[in-house]
Amino acid sequence: MxxxxxxxxxxxxxxxxxxxxxxxxxxxxxxxxxxxxxxxxxxxxxxxxxxxxxxxxxxxxxxTDTEYISSEQHKECSKTRQERDTKIGIQFLDERKPFAAVNTLRNIETGVTSTDDVNAHQAHEIGSAIINELKCQNVMDVSLKKGRQVVTLKTHSVLQAGNQILPVSPQLLFQRLLVVATSQADDMGNAFNHELCPVPASLFDNTGCMREAQKATLAEALWCFGDCVANPESDETMVYILDGGSLLHKIPWPRGYTFKGICQLYVDYVHKRYGFPSIVFEGYMDGPSTKDFTHQHRSKGIMGMTILFTQGTPFRSKKDYYLANSVNKQNFINLLVASLQTIGCEVVHAAADADVTIVKTAVEWATRKEATLIGEDTDLLVLLCYHAVLEDNDIVFRSDRHVGLT
Incomplete structure (x- = not known):
C-alpha cells in the first residue's frame, strides 16, 4: 500500500x-x-x-501554496460511529471474554482454537526467510515449497477428516503381505493350516472398527407388538426421565444464534413437552469408554475443531461438526445443564456412558410415582427389562416418534 x-x-x-x-x-x-x-x-x-x-x-x-487534498470522508472517523463502536466493543469484551487464558491461537469472535500447525502469528518471519532464500537465484530455478507457507485459522475452518490420523487397516495390510508371501515363501500350503484373519471378522469390519449392532431390527420387532402399547394418563403424579444424548440431537441449531439462545431453545422445548423432567447426560472427558466406537460411527470420521465459547458467542459452525469434538460437546452440556437447572429440572451427569444411569434413575423414580422414560436407544429397553422391579409403579418407555411401551 x-x-x-x-x-x-x-x-x-x-x-x-x-x-x-x-x-x-x-x-x-x-x-x-x-x-x-x-x-x-x-x-x-x-x-x-x-x-x-x-x-x-x-x-x-x-x-502557489496550492494543494489537492480530499476531506476526511471515511464513516469510521465520525464521532457517532466512534461512540457506537466503543459501546459495542465494551459489550463484546464483557460477554465473550475473548482474552481468557489459552495456550493456543484463538479467534476472539467465534472461539475457534488453532491446531499446532497454525503459524499465522509468524507470517513476518516466514516471509523474510523465504525472501532470503530467493536472493541471488535464477527465477526459473525457484521452487516454493508448500510446507513453507503460512497456515491460518481459515485454512482449518472447513472441518474434515483429512486432519485426522487414520488407523492402518490390518485386513488390507494382511492381504497385501499374503500376496507378497506367495512369491517369497517356500511352502505356502502350511500357511493355510491356520486362521488367515488378523481380527475376528464377526466382531470387526475391514477398517478395523467394531461392527455396529443391528439394534434397529430388534426395535422394529418390538414396535409391532400391539399388546404392549401403553397410554398412561399425564397428570401431576407422572415424572419424565429424558435421555440427554437423544435430546441434544432433537433440536436444530440456527446459525448465528448465541450459545445462550441455543440453550434457551432446549429449555423451552423440555418445559413445554415434559414440564420439569429428570434429564441424564453422558460424560465425555473421563478418557476411553465403551461407547468410543459408537461415537466414531456416528460422526463418520469427522473431527471437529475445539471451540472456546461463552454464552454470548455466536454459533458459526455446523452442529454435526461441533458435536463431533468431545471437548465442545462436554462444554455445551455443562452450559445446557446450568440452563435447565435454573427452571427446576433435575439433571444427572454420568461420568461416561449414561445408559445404565438413565435406567437406574427411572427405576428409582418408579418407587415413588409412575415414571416415563423418553429415549430412542434400544439399549435402554433391554436394560429396563433387567433392572425394573415388578413391585414398583409402572415404567413406560416411550419415543417421541412412537407410542409408549410398558
Missing part, C-alpha cells in the same frame, strides 16, 4: 496512486489526452513527458 497523506485509511494501491498522480495530470484539461489524437507520436510523447509533468506540477503547487 502507498500513502500520499496522513489520515487513517489513506493507503492506496499502486495502480490507484498512478491514476491520482501521473494519469490525473495528463487526462485533465490541457493534458495530452484531451482533444488530441493518440497516434504513435502522441503515445511516445505522453510516456516521455509524464515524469517531467508530474515534477513541474508538484513544484507549481508548492510555489
Amino acid at each position: 502507498i500513502r500520499r497523506s496522513d489520515p487513517y485509511w489513506a493507503g492506496l494501491a499502486s495502480d490507484l496512486t498512478i491514476e491520482q498522480t501521473l494519469m490525473r495530470i495528463l487526462k485533465s484539461i490541457g493534458g495530452m489526452t484531451r482533444g488530441k489524437g493518440m497516434k504513435e507520436v502522441q503515445r511516445a510523447q505522453l510516456l516521455l513527458s509524464m515524469p517531467v509533468c508530474v515534477a513541474i506540477n508538484s513544484l507549481m503547487q508548492a510555489l
Whole structure:
C-alpha cells in the first residue's frame, strides 16, 4: 500500500496512486489526452513527458501554496460511529471474554482454537526467510515449497477428516503381505493350516472398527407388538426421565444464534413437552469408554475443531461438526445443564456412558410415582427389562416418534 497523506485509511494501491498522480495530470484539461489524437507520436510523447509533468506540477503547487487534498470522508472517523463502536466493543469484551487464558491461537469472535500447525502469528518471519532464500537465484530455478507457507485459522475452518490420523487397516495390510508371501515363501500350503484373519471378522469390519449392532431390527420387532402399547394418563403424579444424548440431537441449531439462545431453545422445548423432567447426560472427558466406537460411527470420521465459547458467542459452525469434538460437546452440556437447572429440572451427569444411569434413575423414580422414560436407544429397553422391579409403579418407555411401551 502507498500513502500520499496522513489520515487513517489513506493507503492506496499502486495502480490507484498512478491514476491520482501521473494519469490525473495528463487526462485533465490541457493534458495530452484531451482533444488530441493518440497516434504513435502522441503515445511516445505522453510516456516521455509524464515524469517531467508530474515534477513541474508538484513544484507549481508548492510555489502557489496550492494543494489537492480530499476531506476526511471515511464513516469510521465520525464521532457517532466512534461512540457506537466503543459501546459495542465494551459489550463484546464483557460477554465473550475473548482474552481468557489459552495456550493456543484463538479467534476472539467465534472461539475457534488453532491446531499446532497454525503459524499465522509468524507470517513476518516466514516471509523474510523465504525472501532470503530467493536472493541471488535464477527465477526459473525457484521452487516454493508448500510446507513453507503460512497456515491460518481459515485454512482449518472447513472441518474434515483429512486432519485426522487414520488407523492402518490390518485386513488390507494382511492381504497385501499374503500376496507378497506367495512369491517369497517356500511352502505356502502350511500357511493355510491356520486362521488367515488378523481380527475376528464377526466382531470387526475391514477398517478395523467394531461392527455396529443391528439394534434397529430388534426395535422394529418390538414396535409391532400391539399388546404392549401403553397410554398412561399425564397428570401431576407422572415424572419424565429424558435421555440427554437423544435430546441434544432433537433440536436444530440456527446459525448465528448465541450459545445462550441455543440453550434457551432446549429449555423451552423440555418445559413445554415434559414440564420439569429428570434429564441424564453422558460424560465425555473421563478418557476411553465403551461407547468410543459408537461415537466414531456416528460422526463418520469427522473431527471437529475445539471451540472456546461463552454464552454470548455466536454459533458459526455446523452442529454435526461441533458435536463431533468431545471437548465442545462436554462444554455445551455443562452450559445446557446450568440452563435447565435454573427452571427446576433435575439433571444427572454420568461420568461416561449414561445408559445404565438413565435406567437406574427411572427405576428409582418408579418407587415413588409412575415414571416415563423418553429415549430412542434400544439399549435402554433391554436394560429396563433387567433392572425394573415388578413391585414398583409402572415404567413406560416411550419415543417421541412412537407410542409408549410398558
